[in-house]
Amino acid sequence: MTDVAKRLDLSGVTCPMNFVKTKIALDSLDQGDVLEVVLDEGDPISNVPRSLKEEGHRVLKVIPHGETFIVHVEKGRV
Amino acid sequence: MSEAKPFQLDPNESRKVGYIPQKQIDYYALRLHVIAGDLSANQLKAVAEVAEKYGRGEVHISTRQGMEIHFVHASNLDTARLELDAAGIKMGACGPRVRIVMGCPGSATCKFGIIETKAIAKELDRRYFRTDTPYKFKMSVTGCSHNCAKATENDLGVMGGLLPAWDKNICIDCNLCVNICPTKAISKQEVNGKSEYVLEESACINCSVCTLSCPVNSWTASKSGYTLLIGGTLGKIPRLASVLKKYIPTEEELFNLVERSIDFYRKNGRKKERFGHTLDRLGLETVKKEILGE
Numbered sequence: 001m002t003d004v005a006k007r008l009d010l011s012g013v014t015c016p017m018n019f020v021k022t023k024i025a026l027d028s029l030d031q032g033d034v035l036e037v038v039l040d041e042g043d044p045i046s047n048v049p050r051s052l053k054e055e056g057h058r059v060l061k062v063i064p065h066g067e068t069f070i071v072h073v074e075k076g077r078v
Numbered sequence: 079m080s081e082a083k084p085f086q087l088d089p090n091e092s093r094k095v096g097y098i099p100q101k102q103i104d105y106y107a108l109r110l111h112v113i114a115g116d117l118s119a120n121q122l123k124a125v126a127e128v129a130e131k132y133g134r135g136e137v138h139i140s141t142r143q144g145m146e147i148h149f150v151h152a153s154n155l156d157t158a159r160l161e162l163d164a165a166g167i168k169m170g171a172c173g174p175r176v177r178i179v180m181g182c183p184g185s186a187t188c189k190f191g192i193i194e195t196k197a198i199a200k201e202l203d204r205r206y207f208r209t210d211t212p213y214k215f216k217m218s219v220t221g222c223s224h225n226c227a228k229a230t231e232n233d234l235g236v237m238g239g240l241l242p243a244w245d246k247n248i249c250i251d252c253n254l255c256v257n258i259c260p261t262k263a264i265s266k267q268e269v270n271g272k273s274e275y276v277l278e279e280s281a282c283i284n285c286s287v288c289t290l291s292c293p294v295n296s297w298t299a300s301k302s303g304y305t306l307l308i309g310g311t312l313g314k315i316p317r318l319a320s321v322l323k324k325y326i327p328t329e330e331e332l333f334n335l336v337e338r339s340i341d342f343y344r345k346n347g348r349k350k351e352r353f354g355h356t357l358d359r360l361g362l363e364t365v366k367k368e369i370l371g372e
Contacts, residue, residue, distance in 0.1 A: 060250065063253070
């Protein structure tokens with residue numbers, strides 16, 4: 001299992017605030033650390049991982065969980 | 079004593095140049111020529127000025143990215159047209175002919191865009207705008223299968239499309255693609271204890287969601303190009319467009335097939351019959367073969 005440095009439940013948080021909160025959470029981590037975020041189905045899971053890629057981070061795992069997804073993100077180079 | 083000259087306009091001729099008679103006698107809507115919904119700020123100023131001077135200070139945006147100035151009196155039509163012309167705005171088209179070409183912003187600014195829509199829209203306009211067809215003929219260019227410019231609702235539509243292919247050597251097995259594919263065309267299978275991601279091609283809508291989102295670019299386009307759609311229409315008898323050909327690699331081939339499609343419609347379409355209904359009357363597969371030269 002991946003070591004998770006921080007967890008963030010963003011269920012019920014819509015775009016783009018879920019991405020903003022994910023970014024702020026990643027800011028407090030070191031490169032290579034893993035953040036676990038919970039994202040809603042629909043726009044959040046469609047948009048946030050793509051935006052994270054654009055910012056240089058890497059999604060490692062996406063696990064469906066009811067109407068949400070547990071997403072592991074590795075912090076990229078700052 | 080001078081008599082006021084009664085205004086005479088041939089209704090067919092006036093439609094050709096974008097003067098549409100309103101139900102209010104002697105009043106017209108001026109339909110303007112816009113390509114893919116683009117006007118410059120200066121052109122918009124000219125439109126605003128003409129609308130204030132010769133209309134009622136109102137501008138109507140049409141459902142197909144066109145622009146109209148309503149309530150222009152017949153005696154002012156030519157003056158208004160010339161003022162617009164000076165600002166580089168030509169008149170639109172009505173009646174049985176090729177109408178203004180629609181377009182989304184395309185790959186120039188949109189991350190999902192697979193093709194440069196504006197260049198294609200301009201070229202379609204340059205080749206065909208206002209030329210005669212059996213009935214109205216509408217075209218639209220849209221960058222990808224999100225279909226923002228509704229290519230499937232036009233007599234002829236061009237859509238960007240790609241076929242994704244999976245590279246197992248760089249895949250990190252994150253499972254994102256399976257969960258974001260809009261049509262669930264991607265599935266994960268276990269083969270000898272290893273994950274394999276499989277695309278069901280018949281379910282794939284050729285969008286760029288997986289290729290754009292895959293964190294390691296394990297999904298990339300193995301084929302990419304223009305999808306040519308024919309026979310779409312809304313209106314009185316709606317019919318969504320049919321695919322003539324996918325992954326057309328070059329503009330040259332695209333415009334060749336566009337020419338063959340329009341030529342077929344001109345030769346075979348009946349009066350007041352939209353292209354899609356011609357296709358249905360003659361048999362879609364038969365017509366497709368003929369246009370494709372198979």
